[in-house]
Amino acid sequence: MTTHADRIPAYQTGTWTIDPVHSDVSFVVRHLGVTRVRGTFDHVEGTIVTHEDPLQSEVTAVIQTSSVNTRNDMRDDHVRTADFLDVEKYPEMTFKSTGIRVKDDVYLIDGDLTLRGVTRPVTLETEVGGFGPGMQEGHTVVGFSASTEINRSDFGVTGGTAGAAVSDKIKITLDIEAGRS
Template sequence: MTTSTTEIPGYTSGTWDIDPVHSNVTFTVRHLGVSKVRGRFDTVEGTIVTGDTVHKSSVTATIQATGVNTNNEQRDGHIRSADFLDADTHQTLTFASTGVREDDGEFFIDGDLTLHGVTKPVTLKAEIGGFGDHPSGSKVLGVSAKTEISRAAFEVGPTIPGAVVSDKITIELDIEAGQQQA
C-alpha cells in the first residue's frame, strides 16, 4: 500500500470539473536556437477525481488544437496547419492519467498524451496548490503541472528542422477545478 508522506491541507475526495476560465495550458519552444516562443491553448476541459488518498486520484483532459494562441495570427495559423498540429485532422489533444505517485514529497502524474494522433506516455511533475472554498459556497482545487515532450516522438512538424524549432517542448498547466455537487 502506498502512503503519502506529504500532508495536503484540506484534502477532499470527490469529482472536480476543470474551470476553463481559471485554468491555463501553456507551452514554450525554442526558435532558431536563440529565443523562446510561448503560447497557450485557449480551450481546456476535463475532470479530476481525487480518491480517498492522492495516489488513488485520476485526471482526464481535452484541449482543442484549434485554440492555439501565440499572440500572432500568422504563426498560429502555421501551428494549426499540417506542418505542425494538423488541427483539421487532429482536432484535440487528450491526456488520461494512469497513476499518481509521490517521491520525496513531490507528486508525479503518469499518463498517456495523445497529440497529432500519436499516443505516448508522459510524466507531469505536479504541485498541489490546495483545496479551498469558492465565494459561492462550492469547493475548489488548484494544481499546477509541468512536462517536457519531444516534437518528433509525436510526429509534430517532421519537416521542420530542429535548428528552426527545437524538438523539445515544455508544457505547463495551471488548473483550477470546481467540485461537482452530489
C-alpha cells in the same frame, strides 16, 4: 501513521470539473536556438477524481488544438496546419492519467498524452495548490500546477520546412483550477 491525504491541507475527495476560465495550459519552445516562444491553448476541459488515497486519483483532460495562441496570427495559422498540429485532422489533444506516485515529496502524475493521433507516456511533475471554498456558496475548488517536457517529433510534429527553426523539446506547464458543487 501519516497518509498522503494528511500531507495535503484541506484535502477532499470528489469529482472536480476543470474551470477553463481559471486554468492555463501553456508551452515554451526555442526558436532558432536563441529565443523562447511562448504560447497557450485557450480551450481545456476535463475531470479530476480525488480518492481517499490521493495516489489512486485520476485525471482526464481534452485540449482543443485549434485554440493555440502565440499572440501572432500568422504563426498560429501555421501551427494549426499539417506541418505542426494538423487541427483539421486532429482537433483534440488528450491526457489520461495511468497512475500517481511520489518521489522526493513531489507528486508525479503518469499518463498517456495523445497528440496528432500518437499516444506516448508522459509524467507531470505536480504541485497541489490546495483545496478551498469557491466564490459561490457551497462551491469548493482545488488548484494544481504541473509541468512536463516532450519531444514534438515523438508525436509526428515535424514542422515542415519551418521545423528546423524550432526546437524539438517543448516545455508544457499547466495551472489548473477545478470546481465541485
